[in-house]
Amino acid sequence: MPKFTAYDGTELAYHLKGAGEPLICLSGGPVRAAAYYGTLGGLDAHHRLVLLDLRGTGGSAEPADPRTCRWDRQTDDIEALREHLGLDRVHLLAHSVSGNLATLYAARHPLRVRSLTLIAPGARPGDGKPEQDGVVWHADGFDPEPSRAALATLQAPVLVLTASRNGGPRPLRAADLAPLFPYNGRADVHHPWLEDPGGFVRAVRAFLDPDISExxxxxxxxxxxxxxxxxxxxxxxxxxxxxxxxxxxxxxxxxxxxxxxxxxxxxxxxxxxxxxxxxxxxxxxxxxxxxxxxxxxxxxxxxxxxxxxxxxxxxxxxxxxxxxxxxxxxxxxxxxxxxxxxxxxxxxxxxxxxxxxxxxxxxxxxxxxxxxxxxxxxxxxxxxxxxxxxxxxxxxxxxxxxxxxxxxxxxxxxxxxxxxxxxxxxxxxxxxxxxx
Missing domain, CATH: 3.40.50.1820 (Alpha/Beta hydrolase fold, catalytic domain)
Known part of the structure; x- marks a missing residue:
């Protein structure tokens, strides 16, 4: 399992699957390692998946100070991973609550983002629990403010795969994000790479291919x-x-x-x-x-x-x-x-x-x-x-x-x-x- 060192000295792990252009994947949910992604429905046959274990999950170390799990510190982790991989710009995929993390990174580093794919990105604004002590694991809702900031500066395309009204723990319709992104809304399940792997892979492949329009x-x-x-x-x-x-x-x-x-x-x-x-x-x-x-x-x-x-x-x-x-x-x-x-x-x-x-x-x-x-x-x-x-x-x-x-x-x-x-x-x- 390859590892790298974050800016604050925390050792973080990631997994590599497949071959092709790299796609950095951020896991959703509290204290959840990236292993649940599997091969993302077979997407590894077309892209090299870089599955990051966030702080305190999987093979990544848990920092002594939980305040270092805040969103802003974890956006630094993505930037450190980008530098570690030697990539000028990145394709970024995030599931559920990590949609916040991905959009914050995009807002802070707009020129480093080639594309942004959000899968069932959290709750509707205001539906989730408030943060407690600023720790990321308690940030349950999808905050629209980073999205607005990203929209003002982000030139990269954004794909939103939405959760169904009955299929996910925090359903969200793509229309909720339409005013925030130049988005393409597809899929209607919470874990589309499991429920419809073929459809998921086709949608993401088409989105990431610069020669394909839709x-x-x-x-x-x-x-x-x-x-x-x-x-x-x-x-x-x-x-x-x-x-x-x-x-x-x-x-x-x-x-x-x-x-x-x-x-x-x-x-x-x-x-x-x-x-x-x-x-x-x-x-x-x-x-x-x-x-x-x-x-x-x-x-x-x-x-x-x-x-x-x-x-x-x-x-x-x-x-x-x-x-x-x-x-x-x-x-x-x-x-x-x-x-x-x-x-x-x-x-x-x-x-x-x-x-x-x-x-x-x-x-x-x-x-x-x-x-x-x-x-x-x-x-x-x-x-x-x-x-x-x-x-x-x-x-x-x-x-x-x-x-x-x-x-x-x-x-x-x-x-x-x-x-x-x-x-x-x-x-x-x-x-x-x-x-x-």
Whole structure:
């Protein structure tokens, strides 16, 4: 167990778990060592967790003078740990009552904080017991004053994971902190890394990744990547089933020379929320909400496979949102022959919700009969890209579907189902020629 010496000579211990960018974690509750965090639901697979045992807990020494457990002295401990680790700035995570400690540190050292994650941060102001003798273990409430001070100087982003009304000993809604921070409120459990480890890890990973932005669409948090200058003409890239927005990194970087490119993770995929309710109706609505949520009037829309069919449905039902439409190997809106069998259950973690696979396959086997008729309502210029005989998609059905879209053109590039991956140069050339 590694240790370091605080400014007043107290020896403090911490635990290291995992690999990656360090995340300093402060435990909540009186006299509670950091061991209860475990791996934070598997977050250690993506970040190096630095689990600090606060004074008098776990492997850390208990000072002779209990007054050294006050908040201000413990913020010095965080600063000493930062120096010990050789970090210029830190990602800081705090649970429950340690939300006070984290925000006080942020107020005192705003330039040392890269991000602040607060999990169920204590009681509502005024609900807790008052401090006794200024000792931290008796500071039960969440004090808003450090938060206001931090807000005035803190440039780093803040994520608040709130406790549910019935799930935690001191429930707090994110709205209580909204006026205090440029916050993103997620989760609704007191120990989210235990109750919903996957959701917890996705939310924190997305928050800590500087290349990921987030947008709330009808209560579902959608993570997305963006490339290019914000004022350039917008292009939205919709990924296929089981992929996520990172799938478009190569294409997005190339298009970004002249475009502002957005690549969201659909719900149930990647770092977005996994709501458990899936289908092409939801996918279409997520695309619509995403475009409108970004404040865009209309976009060039490029969709692959599942994302291609969702893009077609959006262009048919909300034509004002789509200027140009490119769909790569979309599943035609006709019943699959033979039907797609239920896929085998895979062991281990996968970057998508398995329930999503089941729901999407069921709709592809028995699609809404109204879908094919709606394609006649598409007003955007449409290019359909086929993968040729190497693809599992029925190319004759793809041609039949193309004929239902007014003025659409079918271009067979070959390369199989994922043309943008197998033949990126030909794919990008086709987009450029089409005006995307």
């Amino acid at each position: 947008l709330d669409v009808d209560g579902v948090r959608l993570a997305y990547r963006a490339w290019g200058e914000p004022g350039a003409p917008p292009v939205v890239l919709a990924h296929g089933r089981g992929d996520d927005g990172a799938e478009w990194a190569g294409v997005g970087a190339r298009l970004a020379a002249t475009r502002r490119v957005y690549a969201p993770d659909f719900g149930g995929h990647g770092l977005s929320d996994w709501p458990g309710d899936y289908g092409f109706h939801r996918l279409r609505n997520e695309l619509s909400g995403f475009i409108r949520g970004l404040g865009l009037d209309s976009v060039h829309l490029v969709g692959h496979s599942m994302g291609g069919l969702a893009a077609l449905l959006l262009a048919a039902e909300e034509p004002e949102l789509v200027d140009r439409l490119v769909v790569e190997e979309p599943p035609p809106p006709f019943p699959l022959v033979p039907p797609r069998p239920a896929g085998p259950r895979t062991d281990g973690e996968v970057p998508y919700d398995r329930e999503m696979i089941i729901r999407i396959d069921a709709e592809l086997n028995d699609p809404d009969p109204r879908w094919s008729g709606r394609l006649a309502s598409i007003e955007a210029g449409t290019l359909v890209i086929g993968g040729g005989p190497e693809s599992h998609v029925d190319q004759e059905a793809l041609a039949r579907m193309t004929g239902l879209v007014p003025g659409a053109r079918l271009l067979t590039l070959g390369g199989g189902h994922k043309v943008h991956g197998s033949r990126p140069e030909e794919f990008l050339a086709a987009l450029e020629e089409f005006g995307v």
